[in-house]
Amino acid sequence: MGIAIKGRGTSSHLPGRFESTVSETVDDGWTSDDSEEFAAPRLRTEVRAETARSIITRNNSPDVGFSQSVNPYRGCEHGCSYCFARPSHAYLNLSPGLDFETKLFAKTNAAQLLRKELSRPGYVPQPIALGINTDAYQPIERKLKLTRQLIEVLLEARHPFSLITKNAMVERDLDLLVPLAQQDLVSVHFSVTTLDPHLSAKLEPRAAAPHARLRAMKRLRDAGVPVGVMVAPVIPWINDSELEAVMEAARDAGANSAGYVLLRLPLEVAPLFRDWLDTHHPDRAAHVMSTINQLRGGKDYDSRFGTRMRGQGVYADLLSNRFKLARRRFGFDAQNSHWPKLDCSRFVRPAPPREDTPQGSLF
Incomplete structure (x- = not known):
């Protein structure tokens, strides 16, 4: 059992x-006291700048409602x-x-790369999913603003995109999202686990609290931005009993679409995850697994x-x-259960x- x-x-x-090699910590008895001398160092978040070579990732998975995605960060502090x-x-x-949540990489040239890819003569617009692999609005976005820079490019190009987040920080970019929504170019899903x-x-320690996500959902909806909820992940015997309650709360906050994903x-x-169960829910860990x-x-x-x-x-x-x-009971559109249709025209x-402009070197 781990120590939280x-x-x-x-x-x-x-x-x-x-x-190729693995190190293992062994207690030799010399660190049995609680003095600061032997205390484990405090884990701090490290952010490293990364110069990415490409920014749009493409997939042909039938399980997701998009074929293109953009992730400005690797690792996630949530x-x-x-x-x-x-x-x-x-x-x-x-x-x-621990490295995944403490050693992060920021693609500092993300907006420049996106502009480059969208400007290519052969590019055919398809909706982009923003922040799918790791949350585009994780805490370091407050300072780095890479997601905001990407949205500025998408707004200029009138390019459709959807995003999913666990962070209420998305409210910061309402000035960009509202004009996009007025042209059917954006939808925002909030992942609400519980x-x-x-x-x-315990599950998502540095994400926004559930009530903060619902509040942000309502504020976006009131501003005219279409919002939805993703109950994800559904974990047997941990949060599965809340499926209907989360959907109802999201409906009350203005969500018009809903989806769910089983724990992966x-x-x-x-x-x-087994270690997490043993640490926080040892009484039901075996039943869950x-x-x-x-x-x-x-x-x-x-x-x-x-x-x-x-x-x-x-x-x-x-x-x-x-x-x-539940989708029928709370009035969610059955045809709009994942990603709403956006306008590529x-x-x-x-x-x-x-x-990249031939005359660029002259100035």
């Missing part, structure tokens, strides 16, 4: 799957214990555990298209039926970055 670290979603420096993106830090020779602030503080435990996320295994064909995770977001079996069918009934190819 305040403000962090995991207590583990679990090594990534590509590491520290969600269940985050499916944690394994990506292994490619950087960093831990998908209405219980105590559970939220790819690669290193599985042992990290037993149900997850039933949903995933006897494994911790099944990555196959068609089942990875919903699972399979009796519990999965029950959850699906509950969602459909307004696209205006932006001017390329200055250095």
Whole structure:
């Protein structure tokens, strides 16, 4: 069982799957007292600037409602214990555990790259999903404003996009989102895992509190920005009982679309989440994992298209039926359960970055 670290979603420096050597901390008895001399160093967030080579990621997955996405950051300070993106830090020779939420990378040239890709003569506009792998409005965005810079480019180009976030900071950019919404160019989904602030503080320690997300949802909706809710992830015996309550609260806050995603435990996320269960819910940890295994064909995770977001079996069918009934009960549009349709016809190819212009070197 791990020891919870305040403000962090995991207590583990679990090594990534590509590491050739692994270090392990062993208590030799000399650090048994509680003096500051032997105290573990306080974990601080480190942000490293990264010069990215490309910014638009493309996929052909039938499980998601978009084919293009943009992520201005790698790693996420929200520290969600269940985050499916944690394994990506292994490619950087960093831990998908604590490193993922404390050692972050900011793509400082993100807006410039986006402008470059949108300005290409052969580019065909399709809605972009902003901040899918890691939250585009995580705490470091307050200072760095990379997401805001991206939205400024999208507004100039009249390019449609959707975003999903756990942070109320999205309200800051209402001055950009409102004119986009007036042209059917944007939709905002809020990921709401639970209405219980105590559970939220354990699951996603540095994300906005549930009530703050709902308040931001209402403010966006009142300003004319279409909003939706994503109940994600649904975790058996942890927050699954709240599905209907979250959908009702989101409806009351102005959401007109809804979706849900079952807990996903790819690669290193599985042992990290097991450790989280042992730390915070040891009494039900075995029951939770037993149900997850039933949903995933006897494994911790099944990555196959068609089942990875919903699972399979009796519990999965029950959850699906509950969602459909709740969607009908609370008046959500059945055709608008994921990403609303956005207008691609307004696209205006932006001017390329200055250095890409032949005359640029003359000035």
